[in-house]
Ligand SMILES: Nc1nc2c(c(=O)[nH]1)N[C@H]1C(S)=C(S)[C@@H](COP(=O)(O)OP(=O)(O)OC[C@H]3O[C@@H](n4cnc5c(=O)[nH]c(N)nc54)[C@H](O)[C@@H]3O)O[C@H]1N2
Ligand SMILES: Nc1nc2c(c(=O)[nH]1)N[C@H]1C(S)=C(S)[C@@H](COP(=O)(O)OP(=O)(O)OC[C@H]3O[C@@H](n4cnc5c(=O)[nH]c(N)nc54)[C@H](O)[C@@H]3O)O[C@H]1N2
């Protein structure tokens with residue numbers, strides 16, 4: 001049989017956006033490997049995506065629409081297969097009923113980066129909902145705090161050129177764990193180390209990346225701004241502030257310098273729970289090493305003080321003048337370097353400007369239980385699994401069970417959120433549809449063309465929205481645009497054309513040269529080209545206009561600490577991608593069952609041993625997990641990994657049963673890691689997961705963690721003896 005190989009893009013929410021080569025036989029994907037020529041990802045795929053075809057070819061792909069016939073929340077038994085006509089007609093009826101009763105703002109689309117594709121993610125759906133006048137989604141769940149903070153300090157989500165990191169002499173991985181979440185950066189970091197660079201990781205947990213660094217600094221969660229202020233103070237006291245560059249290319253240095261007067265290294269160290277010497281040593285290293293590259297992760301911003309933390313960390317290289325040099329500066333995200341602008345594609349000429357209310361997605365639990373007026377009575381979910389991934393799960397599920405709520409879910413497989421849907425519509429996967437991907441970790445944009453047949457009747461999101469528009473009787477030419485039309489519209493005004501991408505798959509779209517220092521001479525994307533250390537506009541948003549420190553809420557609350565002594569963070573697991581893959585046997589086996597990692601002192605104080613079953617709880621809810629006794633953390637700090645599925649977890653709840661709906665200081669961002677809990681022992685038998693009665697075809701994740709002998713790196717924080 002003829003085998004052909006086709007380039008494409010990994011669609012996952014990861015900074016790397018790999019280019020891959022997919023082998024197809026008889027319309028079916030049979031092999032997948034990385035594209036060796038891609039300048040950033042260079043051929044290797046990560047462990048989880050090496051098994052991406054498990055997801056594509058899995059027996060659990062949705063192949064037909066489903067409509068609900070029984071109660072919400074009980075599982076697939078409450079559904080029957082339906083035709084596309086019936087499914088789409090039901091959706092249209094639900095949307096119409098919402099509009100008739102409360103107006104179009106009663107409709108809320110809920111979507112995120114299940115695919116990072118501009119076409120399947122962020123264009124046709126939002127275009128349809130804008131046309132309807134539906135509530136607009138404030139997409140805060142991941143990067144809202146950094147987007148707002150970077151917009152303030154640098155004028156956009158920009159930073160040092162990632163490939164230039166090989167030229168850094170000091171690399172600081174700040175709240176980032178690239179070995180789990182940004183794997184393709186690691187070889188560049190290693191190259192810098194071979195040339196003599198020193199690697200420091202700042203993370204409350206000793207992650208894989210921290211364990212493999214030259215130095216690990218472990219502050220208390222949510223205190224990074226204090227640490228950054230202490231480090232800047234040391235730089236200032238050491239006479240290493242680059243006064244000339246600061247005067248030429250920033251505003252607000254006098255105000256920040258005055259603020260640093262309040263932040264002696266001792267105060268910073270005390271706030272962060274660090275030895276004074278550790279802060280001073282790192283401050284001295286930063287003061288004396290040019291260029292220093294600070295690669296900032298996204299996980300560190302899931303705290304109440306996220307906005308100020310990102311501002312303070314990003315101020316550091318402005319104070320040292322590091323942007324002068326290739327390999328110097330800070331980088332949170334490259335997304336502001338890409339010229340693709342979704343705005344005009346969502347709202348093309350001839351379609352009305354949306355004026356509907358903005359609804360913060362991170363508040364979904366509150367929105368569905370009374371916060372919204374008019375209420376949300378139609379929820380259309382795509383590229384997301386909020387029942388597993390959004391905070392305050394117990395309250396959210398109460399909202400999702402509302403009888404007056406019509407929920408529509410576009411999905412590739414039956415997730416937690418599908419259990420609460422009125423209509424489930426089967427969606428295609430990456431080899432089956434067209435998409436266009438820019439990256440938040442490098443400067444290339446990639447085209448992905450459909451090369452295989454979708455299973456059954458699965459359709460691309462775009463086509464599903466076209467059908468919903470038609471069923472609503474909307475006859476607008478822009479709601480009939482093809483996926484290729486959308487890709488061409490997105491590429492308008494960028495340095496690459498659709499034809500070029502068809503030819504070459506990817507292109508550099510930023511205009512920033514490889515290995516260069518784009519802000520050596522200032523020129524930040526602020527109106528005057530200067531970075532802002534003092535931003536009066538923030539005062540109007542209730543934030544200190546000077547770079548400063550917002551302490552955590554729960555972590556810093558002594559009264560709460562008496563009842564819930566453990567701070568719980570839930571970062572990314574290596575073999576999952578948020579909740580994507582959590583139901584696949586290979587990925588579930590590598591990940592192992594839900595575990596809560598406790599410092600040996602905390603385990604001993606509760607009489608808990610490795611493998612014991614516990615209930616992790618606070619006033620919002622509880623989830624069940626096995627204890628992992630782990631010196632990767634400190635006393636009082638527990639951790640687990642995000643993104644299991646509730647329907648496949650013991651007790652049918654995930655870590656988000658304990659996380660709060662509470663906005664960070666900037667951007668309306670969620671604060672998943674600002675969370676206090678207590679753990680109590682429960683019967684071991686409670687950890688046994690009964691498969692959902694309707695799902696026999698989908699085996700539940702095995703209970704025992706197995707190590708991955710082929711894994712490229714050791715996993716000290718994940719390797720736990722079977723419980
Ligand atoms: N394998 C895998 N890769 C992923 C994902 C996944 O689920 N799995 N998720 C993707 C997504 S959606 C995102 S947003 C990115 C996230 O990418 P990262 O930001 O790299 O990942 P996280 O694990 O969320 O957070 C990074 C580190 O921040 C630490 N951290 C938590 N609180 C603090 C703090 O207060 N201060 C400091 N200094 N560090 C803190 C955590 O312990 C964690 O080790 O990764 C993407 N890539
Ligand atoms: N406790 C805790 N919770 C967290 C976090 C944390 O750190 N701690 N991190 C948060 C972060 S950073 C993020 S980004 C969110 C992510 O949370 P979500 O946005 O819910 O992401 P996923 O869980 O990956 O779910 C994406 C879904 O999209 C589906 N999908 C993929 N491609 C397509 C497509 O083309 N069409 C359709 N219709 N569906 C598709 C996948 O099958 C998958 O079920 O989770 C957040 N939740």
Ligand SMILES: [Mo]
Nearest residue numbers: 013141142298
């Ligand atoms: Mo994210």
